[in-house]
């Protein structure tokens with residue numbers, strides 16, 4: 228169920244990868260809960276609300292991410308919530324993953340989360356803001372998947388980035404958490420989910436017996452962004468229908 232309330236009233240949030248999927252659902256939900264929201268993506272989109280702004284950003288560039296934080300503060304006056312969600316899915320095994328796939332995957336997924344965490348933390352620490360930083364990991368950061376070597380490596384890295392940053396930032400009242408989604412119906416998974424055999428395999432492998440929807444993740448992000456998770460840091464919240472509990 229999509230909640231519209233004031234849980235994020237007075238807060239300013241950035242969501243990366245907000246043109247699509249989990250990022251868009253989360254940015255929309257943050258907005259519906261009272262936050263001012265910057266939708267950031269490499270792909271341009273139009274945002275309609277006066278409380279929202281689109282900023283083009285390539286998370287694999289630290290300059291682009293630093294600019295994203297600076298432009299957000301310039302427009303909305305502060306930054307409370309940084310959701311480092313942008314990511315790409317790539318294939319490749321321990322034998323055939325090329326240098327290019329490895330570097331691209333690590334740069335977008337892992338360096339992107341690092342640049343976002345660093346830029347937001349620097350700002351929040353300086354301004355004494357008890358902010359919340361959220362990173363999108365994956366169940367592929369908790370267990371191995373075949374033919375996804377670089378992707379699994381990047382998502383495992385995000386989990387450790389989250390824990391280490393949480394320890395560095397706890398004394399400043401800045402919380403850092405990760406969400407580990409299971410299989411969710413988005414543009415990223417469409418190529419698999421339109422194949423009936425794959426879709427059935429994912430459904431049957433999920434204890435709750437369904438594929439996730441973007442709002443499942445947005446609701447988790449809203450919890451981690453809000454004061455209700457005020458005693459939660461360094462955690463990895465799996466939202467996977469029970470996939471890794473097996």
Ligand SMILES: NC(=O)c1ccc[n+]([C@@H]2O[C@H](COP(=O)([O-])OP(=O)(O)OC[C@H]3O[C@@H](n4cnc5c(N)ncnc54)[C@H](O)[C@@H]3O)[C@@H](O)[C@H]2O)c1
Nearest residue numbers: 244246247248249269285286313314365410411413414415
């Ligand atoms: N869908 C799933 O089943 C699933 C499962 C686990 C984790 N995830 C993770 O969730 C996140 C969101 O994925 P999604 O399923 O919504 O996919 P999606 O493809 O629908 O959305 C990803 C968005 O990220 C943007 N993006 C890609 N590279 C970027 C870059 N360099 N800079 C800025 N933006 C960039 C894309 O333009 C796109 O709008 C990703 O980190 C993904 O790895 C997804």
